Amino acid sequence: MADFTAKLVLAPMVRIGELPTRLLALKYGADLVWSPEIVDRKILTCERVYNKDLDTVDFLSSKGNKKIPGVTDLVFRTYRKLEKDRLIFQMGTANPELAVKAAKIIVKDVDGIDINAGCPKHFSIHSGMGAALLSTPDLLCSILTSLVEQVGKPERKPISVKIRLLEEKKDTLDLVVRLVKTGITNLTVHFRTREMRNREDPIRDYLDDIHKICKENNVSLIVNGGIRNYDNYKEIQSKYGSDVGCMIASAAERNVSCFRSQGQLNWPQVAKDYIETATRYNNHPSNIKYCLLRMVPGTASIHPVLNGLKESEEMRDALINIMGDDGEVKAGRDDITDDSRKRRRDVVENVDKRIRVNEECRV
Numbered sequence: 425m426a427d428f429t430a431k432l433v434l435a436p437m438v439r440i441g442e443l444p445t446r447l448l449a450l451k452y453g454a455d456l457v458w459s460p461e462i463v464d465r466k467i468l469t470c471e472r473v474y475n476k477d478l479d480t481v482d483f484l485s486s487k488g489n490k491k492i493p494g495v496t497d498l499v500f501r502t503y504r505k506l507e508k509d510r511l512i513f514q515m516g517t518a519n520p521e522l523a524v525k526a527a528k529i530i531v532k533d534v535d536g537i538d539i540n541a542g543c544p545k546h547f548s549i550h551s552g553m554g555a556a557l558l559s560t561p562d563l564l565c566s567i568l569t570s571l572v573e574q575v576g577k578p579e580r581k582p583i584s585v586k587i588r589l590l591e592e593k594k595d596t597l598d599l600v601v602r603l604v605k606t607g608i609t610n611l612t613v614h615f616r617t618r619e620m621r622n623r624e625d626p627i628r629d630y631l632d633d634i635h636k637i638c639k640e641n642n643v644s645l646i647v648n649g650g651i652r653n654y655d656n657y658k659e660i661q662s663k664y665g666s667d668v669g670c671m672i673a674s675a676a677e678r679n680v681s682c683f684r685s686q687g688q689l690n691w692p693q694v695a696k697d698y699i700e701t702a703t704r705y706n707n708h709p710s711n712i713k714y715c716l717l718r719m720v721p722g723t724a725s726i727h728p729v730l731n732g733l734k735e736s737e738e739m740r741d742a743l744i745n746i747m748g749d750d751g752e753v754k755a756g757r758d759d760i761t762d763d764s765r766k767r768r769r770d771v772v773e774n775v776d777k778r779i780r781v782n783e784e785c786r787v
């Protein structure tokens with residue numbers, strides 16, 4: 425059974441936390457990785473398929489993907505050989521019965537089920553999910569106890585929850601006291617309130633109180649919010665206790681090697697590693713592009729090159745053959761094929777055109 429105590433983990437992140445990012449996070453030193461949030465109703469439309477070409481387990485939706493019509497029906501993919509014992513599946517739900525039904529579909533292929541009770545986005549809260557559950561603690565506790573009794577115990581898999589701070593300390597502590605009695609194994613607290621943005625400093629004023637309640641009830645605590653890298657994780661542990669875990673989101677979105685105890689790698693190296701992993705596991709090109717454009721700084725000359733590409737192989741070519749180790753577009757490479765040279769010329773011309781247009785706009 426996955427143990428959360430004192431672990432350094434990759435946060436759940438919609439779109440970012442697909443298989444390639446999770447595998448890289450594990451490679452670079454994360455102890456556990458969270459899937460992006462997937463809502464119960466979506467899981468209920470899925471069929472489990474073993475993908476023998478990739479050796480992955482895929483969950484395919486019979487309803488397709490509304491955002492990219494006709495393009496993909498892949499909802500979730502896991503590579504058990506590397507993720508086994510380390511993958512926590514995050515679910516969005518506002519209904520105990522649906523949560524249990526959905527969890528039963530997925531539970532054998534993951535190592536824990538986490539409930540999202542912290543997302544402040546409209547799509548979550550308008551249907552009572554995410555941070556809306558902080559205002560309906562009876563419902564949240566009933567979801568958690570149902571999952572613990574009907575899925576966690578029979579399948580021997582941990583059930584956990586991720587929350588944010590409430591406006592008042594007392595309300596937050598009252599909620600924590602209730603949550604730790606539901607049978608959950610771990611509590612993750614994003615130490616910001618629902619109204620706070622990620623760029624604001626987290627509030628850790630009563631982390632000790634939350635930690636004490638967790639400890640007394642044998643529930644592990646993972647601290648989230650503003651943690652940038654491995655050294656930060658060690659600082660948090662030395663300040664708040666060696667049994668405290670840490671979860672990283674935004675910093676891993678920018679550079680997933682932040683989990684390395686030896687210090688993070690430079691972004692071009694990580695981007696190359698990412699594209700190799702993403703193409704190997706046949707990740708969707710639009711998702712590859714989305715993730716790459718978050719890790720490649722907007723000031724790097726390869727950024728507009730990537731921005732102009734659609735196919736995975738083109739992005740791979742751009743990062744492996746066109747970009748130098750410094751993250752800039754290389755000049756004068758003669759060891760590349762005619763095809764990639766032509767494509768390179770096209771994209772470089774494209775960049776030149778964009779630069780010219782930008783400069784003309786500034787005048």
Ligand SMILES: Cc1cc2nc3c(=O)[nH]c(=O)nc-3n(C[C@H](O)[C@H](O)[C@H](O)COP(=O)(O)O)c2cc1C
Nearest residue numbers: 435436437438460461540614649650651672673674
């Ligand atoms: C791109 C992105 C997607 C996110 N998606 C989710 C999600 O699916 N579920 C969730 O509980 N939180 C989600 N979050 C919130 C993070 O898990 C985390 O709580 C928050 O970013 C604070 O951590 P940080 O300061 O390390 O960024 C997301 C954050 C980002 C940046």
